[in-house]
Amino acid sequence: MSRRSGAWIDMQFITASISTMLVLLLLGAVVFFVLAANNLSVYVRENIAFSVLVSDDMKETDILRFQKELNAKPYVKHTDYISKKQALAEQSEAMGTDPAEFLGYNPFTASIEVRLNADYANSDSVAWIKDEILSNKEVIEINYPQDLLDAVNRNIRKISLVLLGIAALLALISFALINNTIRLTIYSQRFLINTMKLVGASWAFIRRPFLKRNAWVGILAGIMADTVLAVIAYALVRYEPDLLAIVTPEVMITVMGVVFLFGVVITTLCALVSINRYLRMKTNELYYN
Known part of the structure; x- marks a missing residue:
């Protein structure tokens, strides 16, 4: 060589x-x-939140306790508590007017925004998770963007x-x-x-x-x-x-x-x-x- x-x-x-x-x-x-x-x-899946609307009869201490229980669930990534007052302020800013001024009362309810772990962000898991959360009698409704999740x-x-x-x-x-x-x-x-x-x-x-x-x-x-x-x-x-x-x-x-x-x-x-x-x-x- x-x-x-x-x-x-x-x-x-x-x-x-x-x-x-x-x-x-x-x-x-x-x-x-x-x-x-x-x-x-x-x-993306962990940032698709759904709202858990709670009864007006539920005290804030009980709501916070319920939020803590949700945070302990294996399918929950993160939760945020939104009080009636905060919900009104956010909607007033979005709408440009205060609904409470002409209704005479705050029409919004307190809620907990829940973000799921990615492994649970699918139609099958969401179905039984909603049933489990709705088993609490103080929960009146759950709003979840199902179409967005499926897409x-x-x-x-x-x-x-x-x-x-x-x-x-x-x-x-x-x-x-x-x-x-x-x-x-x-x-x-x-x-x-x-x-x-x-x-x-x-x-x-x-x-x-x-x-x-x-x-x-x-x-x-x-x-x-x-x-x-x-x-x-x-x-x-x-x-x-x-x-x-x-x-x-x-x-x-x-x-x-x-x-x-x-x-x-x-x-x-x-x-x-x-x-x-x-x-x-x-x-x-x-x-x-």
Whole structure:
């Protein structure tokens, strides 16, 4: 092996690393959107609130006690108590007028706004949760945006299936692109591989430097792709802090781990397949492949 071809880092190495990095960036972006979409669905479902209207005869201390009981339920994420006075103030602001002025009384009732944990934000769970809450005789009504919940769950399922399909397709495309890049790299060394084979070098000995080199291509490409993805995620959260509920550290760690692992495994595997192909070839076949 010449000094030029044996150089650990050369233009061919850099080109292969950059090409692989670009492919990993696309793959990482799709994995990110899949995981972020799941967090978004949880965020949306946990922020669909329903109102538990309580009787005017119920004292505020009893309402607060009932709120505490609701907070202890496994299906409750969070609750907010809205008194009659607060409800009147909010509606007056929304309507631009005070209904109590021409009615002579406050027409609104005290209520508790309940937000469910995402796992319970579905039609089946809501049905028995409403029955359980209505078993309290002081609860007069429950208002829940059932149509909105059904639409959200339906659209989330559709989006998740589309994203998973795109992720699977892009994984195949990524494999093909990285495989072609590595095959071209090893193709240029096919005569060197054959020469080493002819002088008696074992297949394992011949494979080792190529596998090591391409593993480093995957490592470098994975690190570069992860760095770019981390910078983009940081910029998004810095620009809009509320996105931290969706672009969580767990999401980024998972995305970066998948990208890095995929890069190393795919580059090494593709190199192994390509090397074995040329190791099996006879000398005269090298001129036609």
